Amino acid sequence: MGSIELVCPAGSPAMLEAAVEAGADSVYCGLRDETNARNFPGLNFDATELARAVDFAHRRGSKVLVAINTFARAGGEDRWRDSAKTAIATGADAIIAADLAVLAHVRELSPTMRLHLSVQAAANTPEAIRFYVETFGVRRVVVPRVMSAPEIAELIKESSAEIEAFVFGGLCVMTEGRCALSSYVSGQSPNLSGVCSPPEAVSFERTAEGMVSRLSGLALDKTPTGATAGYPTLCKGRFAADGEAAYLFEEPTSLNAMGLLARLGEAGVTAVKIEGRQRGKAYVARVTRAFRKAIDALDRGESTAPYEHMLTDLAEGGRETQGAYNKRWR
Amino acid sequence: MMHPLEERLDARVLIDLALVLRPPVEMLLNLAVKRAWRRSANAFGRLGPYQGRPYLIDPEDLPVAFALTLTKHGGTVKLVRRTPRPLGYVAVIAGEFVDLLALFDGSADADSTFFAGELTVTGDTGAVLALHNALEAADLRLADLLVPAPLAPGLDPILHRIVDWRRAARRNGGKPHGVH
Numbered sequence: 215m216g217s218i219e220l221v222c223p224a225g226s227p228a229m230l231e232a233a234v235e236a237g238a239d240s241v242y243c244g245l246r247d248e249t250n251a252r253n254f255p256g257l258n259f260d261a262t263e264l265a266r267a268v269d270f271a272h273r274r275g276s277k278v279l280v281a282i283n284t285f286a287r288a289g290g291e292d293r294w295r296d297s298a299k300t301a302i303a304t305g306a307d308a309i310i311a312a313d314l315a316v317l318a319h320v321r322e323l324s325p326t327m328r329l330h331l332s333v334q335a336a337a338n339t340p341e342a343i344r345f346y347v348e349t350f351g352v353r354r355v356v357v358p359r360v361m362s363a364p365e366i367a368e369l370i371k372e373s374s375a376e377i378e379a380f381v382f383g384g385l386c387v388m389t390e391g392r393c394a395l396s397s398y399v400s401g402q403s404p405n406l407s408g409v410c411s412p413p414e415a416v417s418f419e420r421t422a423e424g425m426v427s428r429l430s431g432l433a434l435d436k437t438p439t440g441a442t443a444g445y446p447t448l449c450k451g452r453f454a455a456d457g458e459a460a461y462l463f464e465e466p467t468s469l470n471a472m473g474l475l476a477r478l479g480e481a482g483v484t485a486v487k488i489e490g491r492q493r494g495k496a497y498v499a500r501v502t503r504a505f506r507k508a509i510d511a512l513d514r515g516e517s518t519a520p521y522e523h524m525l526t527d528l529a530e531g532g533r534e535t536q537g538a539y540n541k542r543w544r
Numbered sequence: 545m546m547h548p549l550e551e552r553l554d555a556r557v558l559i560d561l562a563l564v565l566r567p568p569v570e571m572l573l574n575l576a577v578k579r580a581w582r583r584s585a586n587a588f589g590r591l592g593p594y595q596g597r598p599y600l601i602d603p604e605d606l607p608v609a610f611a612l613t614l615t616k617h618g619g620t621v622k623l624v625r626r627t628p629r630p631l632g633y634v635a636v637i638a639g640e641f642v643d644l645l646a647l648f649d650g651s652a653d654a655d656s657t658f659f660a661g662e663l664t665v666t667g668d669t670g671a672v673l674a675l676h677n678a679l680e681a682a683d684l685r686l687a688d689l690l691v692p693a694p695l696a697p698g699l700d701p702i703l704h705r706i707v708d709w710r711r712a713a714r715r716n717g718g719k720p721h722g723v724h
Contacts, residue, residue, distance in 0.1 A: 225677065225680070226590075226677060226680050226681040227681065228650065228680050228681055228682075228683045229680060254673055254677070255590075255591075255592055255594070255670050255671075255673050255674035255677065256590035256591060256592065256673065256674035256675070256676070256677030256678050256681075257590075257673075257677050260586070263586070412670070413669040413670040413672070413673040414668060414669065414670030416669040416670075417669060418665060418666075418669070420664055425661070439661070440661065442656075442659050442660050442661075443659045443661075444659060445655070445659075492673075493653060493654075493655055494650060494653060494654055494655075494676065494680050495650045495680060496650055496651055496652055496653045496654075497653045497655070497656075500653075527656055527660075528653055528655075528656050529656075530655075530659070531659070532656075532659075532660070
């Protein structure tokens with residue numbers, strides 16, 4: 215492992231193997247139900263697959279982090295209890311959780327299981343982090359994607375936990391864990407059902423002028439022929455205001471903060487995370503290889519510049535951003 | 545330049561020829577599905593409610609399309625005629641043959657292929673995503689789809705190079721990398 219831990223996504227055993235073989239230090243994944251925030255059809259692991267995946271990763275020196283990062287539903291808490299029990303039984307290296315009840319339950323089941331606070335918990339102050347550390351023994355916090363690099367550096371100075379930051383993949387514009395936009399239109403949202411813009415509610419229509427993307431029948435964007443489109447989420451829809459159609463909340467772009475790795479490392483970030491459990495093995499292999507090379511280059515005292523534009527074609531809408539890391543607004 | 549009538553006749557001859565070859569081609573493809581199922585028995589179960597529902601896989605540069613049906617117990621592939629409005633399929637996935645091959649063996653990123661307009665999807669998007677995830681988990685190789693089993697290990701890297709070359713050539717306006 216290099217100076218910064220590289221944490222990569224896996225939506226299937228094949229994707230986990232691709233990530234490990236491409237140089238991931240850790241791989242995060244979820245069980246096949248609503249207890250994780252990527253509850254898409256056909257994705258994720260059953261208990262047997264997870265046990266095999268943990269064994270595979272450990273034999274190659276990588277860790278497996280299990281995301282149980284949605285919020286337990288009243289009357290359906292047993293699913294979250296079962297997921298915690300399964301993750302512990304498989305010998306996973308950590309559980310990533312956001313819900314206070316899930317954190318408490320894992321700690322009760324296993325005093326030694328390493329707990330990572332999910333980005334869904336939106337902990338972005340030293341006080342919030344201290345609460346999770348003192349109450350549940352949380353060892354690592356995944357910081358929200360709305361924080362700037364200077365804010366993260368300040369947070370690390372006073373944080374009693376390791377800090378993990380997203381550096382590549384899809385972006386959420388809202389404070390993590392508080393967004394219910396998708397549920398107003400589709401009936402499902404990330405924190406409750408584990409899915410934003412569920413695919414069964416999504417449709418694409420190609421016309422002579424281009425492609426219309428819809429969510430539950432509502433047109434959210436129209437992309438001209440030849441332009442790269444994005445997945446239709448309400449936050450990245452194009453809306454008309456004052457007679458002009460524009461992306462009012464967030465443009466369909468992807469985060470690529472490879473150019474900030476050195477800064478994040480100097481600030482004391484322990485681990486960097488790649489988004490995209492729903493993408494597949496081709497995606498994870500390419501992104502992992504590129505970030506592995508970048509981190510190794512940093513460790514040799516070299517620049518990451520040669521690797522910074524290797525992944526543009528994988529970005530949503532074909533465009534990349536450094537997101538809030540470089541934000542100048544407040 | 546070919547007259548439109550000649551073009552149509554030409555296309556019909558190709559379709560008829562492909563359909564004459566249906567039995568051996570279907571046998572090869574069904575064996576490929578069987579091999580994939582044997583290797584990763586759980587993979588097709590990932591289709592969940594879409595098990596047993598037929599998908600139309602439409603390589604637009606080939607004379608015929610393929611009807612694919614998978615369940616946790618196995619699956620079938622049939623060669624079918626292309627129709628203007630295909631009916632009875634849970635979803636239709638259309639694109640160039642090489643793109644579809646690269647998606648089936650997981651060497652292409654499905655999202656960027658689709659959002660770049662290289663792929664057309666109609667029908668239930670949830671079904672398409674479930675199929676993508678099931679095929680990813682099945683860990684197919686190109687050679688599994690294209691050649692008899694004994695030849696697969698040796699031919700897989702060669703087939704990969706051909707598919708990668710063709711896709712790269714198209715993105716570079718018909719020229720492969722390194723050719724100017």
